[in-house]
Amino acid sequence: MIASSLLESAAALAITTIVLATLTAALGASGVTSHGAWELAHRMAEERHVEHLLDAAFARTLAAGGAVVECTDRTIALEADLDGNGTVDANSSELTAFTVVDRTGGRRALTQHLGRQSMTLNDTLPGDAQIRCVDAYGASATSAPLTRVVEVPVTATSTRMMVADFGA
């Protein structure tokens, strides 16, 4: 009888251990899933936020008859006479630029400049992030007026192509 009770206790202990281990594993996996979901939502929101700023800047400039005035692997600058007074005020948002700058730890950052003000949009870009200026034939544009498409790094893993000239 004592042997039978011992056997039952051992079996109960084994089952309890298995159940606890399974629940712990499920809890761990649930944590990983939640973290993954949060990371995905964060990445998509970050991407959309930067894309919205790019879309707004390009649409505003091109709709006002403006143009890309500088395009290098570090800077894309857009200029337009937004208020129609005949001049471009470089101290206002009539001059908008996006730049890729070096940050500590081998990282780079995308910043937006509106006139004399600037703000960082994303400072977690990889060390090789850069702007790419493309001409009408798919080659690297050698000057701003030849730029038709601009590829801008948006997040650590994604870039966004922007149409820079609808009059091509």
Next chain:
Amino acid sequence: MSERGSGMLDAVAATAVALTIGAAATDLSGALHTLSMVARDADRLGTARNVLDHVVGAPCAPPPACPPELACTVSYEPIAASVAGAARATVTVTPAAEPAAIAVRLQTAVVAVCG
């Protein structure tokens, strides 16, 4: 309680625990699947938008390179005989490993006069 009754209670309890664990594992697996689908769809849509903007901005250029895990195609259909080079461009993006999967497809009008 009799020994037989106690044995049945144990069996019911063990079944309930097993069912709970099974249901949790199924939920978790479903959540992971949904998460990976959302991530994949977002990547495919982002890629399609980039290719489309490249086609609009530089219609005479070859389409940009597609990420290795995706297959991108660009097709053109004439839409207005009166406008030289006017076409409807369709960008289709599918997972490279699953060509039969539902494709992300975006369209726009382009005017490509290439010399």
